[in-house]
Amino acid sequence: MAFFFAAPSCCWAQNTSAVASQTFKVSVPEVVGVTVPTEVEVIHEATSGDSVTFPTQWWNVRSSTTRGAVAEFAIVSGFTHQSLVDVQADAELNIAIDSTTGTGQWQVSQGHDISSIADGDEMTVVQVVCDGTGIARLGLDVRMVTNPLHPIAVGTYTADVLCTVTVP
Helix, strand or coil: CCCCCCCCCCCCCCCCCCCCCCCCCCCCCCCEEEECCCCCCCCCCCCCCCCEECCCEEEEEEECCCCCEEEEEEECCCEEECCCCCCEEEEEEEEEEEEEECCCCEEEEECEEECEHHHCECCEEEEEEECCCEEEEEEEEEEEECCCCCCCCCCCEECCEEEEEECC
């Protein structure tokens, strides 16, 4: 049985100097991602028709691509009553950049939107963009908008925020 060993790149010299090198490589794939906060529930004070404002939710969006990223946050159809699907309330979104790391510059391209279900505009969308690699901590404010002149039906209303991160 014979064994063969491949010798690393090196130099042998007697009574002189020797120089050798070894290369280390790291491949970083193109990755975008998002960290989602946990579900939030609040109880509406039934004595008033005031809108319901949720605590600011902190999302982290990251991109390893030098082309940057676009992060879009959307509520597709306002707040919907869980038992009475025809009963809805408008949704409002506001987004702000809290902090960033990396070489990319983050900016808010659409910071505020509010649905108008009565006018057929059910979708609410806000957006941030980045021109390079980095991570952004984003504060997302969500509000269920009600009409103070009209009481809302008793029950649970839900709205799902969808975050889509793409590479431009």
